[in-house]
Amino acid sequence: MSAWRDLGEGAWVRQSRVVAMNSVVVAHDGWAVVVDPGVLPSELTEIAMQVAERAPRFEQVILALTHPHWDHVLGAPWFPAAHVVGHVGLAETLQDDAAKIAHEAEHEAAAAGEQYPSAFQPFAPTHAVRGTAGVAIGPIELIAHDTPGHSASHLAFWLPGARVLVAGDLLSDIEIPWLDAAPWVYRRTLTQLHWVLEQEDVRVMVPGHGSPAMGRVDAYRRLLRDLDYLLALEAGIATQRERGATLEEAQTALAVMDYLGKDDPHYSTRAIHSGNVAQAWETSDPTTV
Ligand SMILES: [Zn+2]
Numbered sequence: 001m002s003a004w005r006d007l008g009e010g011a012w013v014r015q016s017r018v019v020a021m022n023s024v025v026v027a028h029d030g031w032a033v034v035v036d037p038g039v040l041p042s043e044l045t046e047i048a049m050q051v052a053e054r055a056p057r058f059e060q061v062i063l064a065l066t067h068p069h070w071d072h073v074l075g076a077p078w079f080p081a082a083h084v085v086g087h088v089g090l091a092e093t094l095q096d097d098a099a100k101i102a103h104e105a106e107h108e109a110a111a112a113g114e115q116y117p118s119a120f121q122p123f124a125p126t127h128a129v130r131g132t133a134g135v136a137i138g139p140i141e142l143i144a145h146d147t148p149g150h151s152a153s154h155l156a157f158w159l160p161g162a163r164v165l166v167a168g169d170l171l172s173d174i175e176i177p178w179l180d181a182a183p184w185v186y187r188r189t190l191t192q193l194h195w196v197l198e199q200e201d202v203r204v205m206v207p208g209h210g211s212p213a214m215g216r217v218d219a220y221r222r223l224l225r226d227l228d229y230l231l232a233l234e235a236g237i238a239t240q241r242e243r244g245a246t247l248e249e250a251q252t253a254l255a256v257m258d259y260l261g262k263d264d265p266h267y268s269t270r271a272i273h274s275g276n277v278a279q280a281w282e283t284s285d286p287t288t289v
Helices: 041-054 090-111 183-199 216-242 247-254 270-282
Strands: 004-008 011-015 022-028 031-035 061-064 083-087 127-129 132-137 140-146 155-159 164-168 204-207
Touching (some): 011 041, 022 041, 031 140, 083 155, 204 216, 216 247, 247 270
Antiparallel strands (some): 011 022
16 A cells, blocks of 8 residues: 555655654646655655655755754755755754754664665755745745744745645644743634634645644634633643642643643653643743633
C-alpha cells in the first residue's frame, strides 16, 4: 500500500513512521512545493522521487518549512537547489540547535535500522518571511502566516492553488497544543487560524502530526477543542496561584484535567501536558491573582 494519500487538486500527503509526521507535496505545471519533508532517510528518498516525477528540475522545487524542530527540517539535502521558504528566525534556531537536531535524528534513524548519509547541517532559507507574507515562485503561490506558540519561528502555509492549509504543529487530532510560550501566544495564533478558516476556501487542513481535516468544519472543531484546553489550563493555573500552591502542587492538581491523547497507549500526550503546566506556570504572573 502506498504511503501517499491523494488530496486532489495536485496535492498529496505522506505520513512518516516516526511521530506520524506529515509531509505535503503540491505540484503544478512542472513545479512542486514540498512542506516539511521527513523523517527517515528512506522516506525522504521516497518523497524526493514523488517530487522529481512532477518537477524534474531541481530549481523548480520549493521547500517550505513550518518550524525548526528536528523532525521537520531534515529534508534539505534531498532537494538541492530548491528555493527554501522559512521564518526569519529559522536559521538562527537551526544553528543553535544543530547538535540536538542531529542527535535526535540519528537516534530515530538507528531505531528504524537506517542512517542519514551525513550529519544534520544548519541552513538558512532563501526566502525568510515574517508576519503574513505572500510568496510567489514560478506558478506556485503560498501565503505564510506567523503562528507562534509552539515555536517562536512557526509558520502555517496556505496554498491557494490546491486550497490546502498546512498548519505545522497546530490543529492535530492526536496532539494537544504543545507550548513553548505563554498560553495566550498560542491562543493568539488560533485566532489567526480562525481568520484563515473564515477568509479562505480551506478544502483540506494538514497538521504536522496525525490526520488531515477534510473541510473547514473539521478544522474548526480542532481549533475550538485546543482553545478550550488552553483556557482550562490557564484557569487551573490561576486557581493554583490563588491558593498559593507550588508548581509541584499545581502539577498534581492539573494532572486530573481531561485532554486529547491522555490515555492513548501509542501516542500519549501526558508529558506534553505536564510541560504545558510548567510553561503556563512560569509565564503567569503571581502578582496579578
Ligand atoms: Zn514541533
